[in-house]
Amino acid sequence: NAGVMQNPRHLVRRRGQEARLRCSPMKGHSHVYWYRQLPEEGLKFMVYLQKENIIDESGMPKERFSAEFPKEGPSILRIQQVVRGDSAAYFCASSPQDGREYDEQFFGPGTRLTVL
Amino acid sequence: AQSVAQPEDQVNVAEGNPLTVKCTYSVSGNPYLFWYVQYPNRGLQFLLKYITGDNLVKGSYGFEAEFNKSQTSFHLKKPSALVSDSALYFCAVCGAGSYQLTFGKGTKLSVIP
Numbered sequence: 001n002a003g004v005m006q007n008p009r010h011l012v013r014r015r016g017q018e019a020r021l022r023c024s025p026m027k028g029h030s031h032v033y034w035y036r037q038l039p040e041e042g043l044k045f046m047v048y049l050q051k052e053n054i055i056d057e058s059g060m061p062k063e064r065f066s067a068e069f070p071k072e073g074p075s076i077l078r079i080q081q082v083v084r085g086d087s088a089a090y091f092c093a094s095s096p097q098d099g100r101e102y103d104e105q106f107f108g109p110g111t112r113l114t115v116l
Numbered sequence: 117a118q119s120v121a122q123p124e125d126q127v128n129v130a131e132g133n134p135l136t137v138k139c140t141y142s143v144s145g146n147p148y149l150f151w152y153v154q155y156p157n158r159g160l161q162f163l164l165k166y167i168t169g170d171n172l173v174k175g176s177y178g179f180e181a182e183f184n185k186s187q188t189s190f191h192l193k194k195p196s197a198l199v200s201d202s203a204l205y206f207c208a209v210c211g212a213g214s215y216q217l218t219f220g221k222g223t224k225l226s227v228i229p
Contacts, residue, residue, distance in 0.1 A: 004159070033215070042120075042206055042219035043160070056215060091159055101215050102148040102167045107159035 002027065004094050004108035005074075012114045013082050021077040021111045025094030032075045033105055034067060037089040049075060082115045089113075118143040118211050122220035129197045130228050137192040137223045139207030149190040150208040150217065151181055160206065166190060177201070197227045 005024040013019050025032050030051050035043040045059040049069035060067065064082075069075040079086055089112045093105035119142045129135045141147055148167055152160040164175025171183045181192045190207060204224050208217040 031215075033217075035217075035219075040221075042221045043217070045216040045218065048215050059216070093160075101210050101213065102165065104150065104162045104165055105217060106162065107152070109157075109159045 004029075004092055004106050006090075006092050006108035006111050008111060009109060010112050010114070012116060014116050015083055016081050019079040019082050019086070019113055021079075021090050021092075021113070023075040023077070023092030023094075023108060025075070025092075026106055029094035029096055029106070031095045032069050033093040033095075034075075034077050035091045035093065037091060037110070039088075043091060046077075079113075082113075084115045087113055087115045118147075118209050118214070118216075118218045120207050120209050120218055120220035122205075122207055122223045124223050125221070126224045126226065128226045128228060131199055132196050135194050135197045135201070135225065135227070137205050137207075137225060139190045139192065139220060140188050141190060141207070141209040142188065143209050143211040145212045148210040148212070149181075149183060150210070151175065151179070151190075151192050152206045152208065152219075154204040154206065154222070163192070163205075197225075199227045199229050201225060202227045 032049045034046040037043045047060050047067045048056040064080045066078045089110045091110045092108045095103045095105050121140045150165045151163040154160050164173050166173050166183045174180045179194050204222045206222045207220045
């Protein structure tokens with residue numbers, strides 16, 4: 001049973017470009033979460049999605065960031081017009097279909113975004 | 117608002133000795149508490165969680181954690197440390213009705229041979 005998959009693992013963008021990060025949850029999981037980890041810090045919640053629905057985006061910056069989890073295909077975290085401060089590791093996690101708040105979340109290996 | 121504090125940035129322990137990594141939390145209502153471990157350039161791996169019931173929770177790789185409601189703590193412990201336990205450890209809390217995990221800043225554990 002494959003774990004949570006993220007790609008690319010490393011992404012380099014110049015200021016002003018767009019970054020697209022992809023996440024495929026574990027088989028049988030329909031809840032996806034995105035977290036950001038800045039250097040020397042813990043993970044910060046960004047957004048929680050179920051298939052075709054954004055459930056909680058309270059951690060998402062109001063501008064330039066968006067997320068989706070379509071009926072078919074992976075979840076996408078999109079960052080438009082990237083700035084140097086967006087450089088971080090972005091982690092995706094998933095939890096089972098009947099998701100309860102105390103279910104453990106299973107994390108992917110992360111995408112390390114570097115903005116030049 | 118929920119929050120987690122890990123008061124030690126780094127913990128050093130000799131191989132074979134017991135280890136403790138500290139965590140305190142703040143949350144409204146009953147907490148759900150988690151420990152994760154992160155190896156370099158890897159994602160987080162789940163170790164254990166507390167939902168309700170017995171205050172001593174046993175998890176993967178011989179780790180355990182003790183929930184203390186009065187002290188709002190959830191310290192991670194292991195009776196005998198291994199060099200392979202060296203990693204970054206994160207404590208996290210989730211309040212009832214919230215799906216957001218709030219993480220501490222992490223504690224770097226170094227087990228010295």
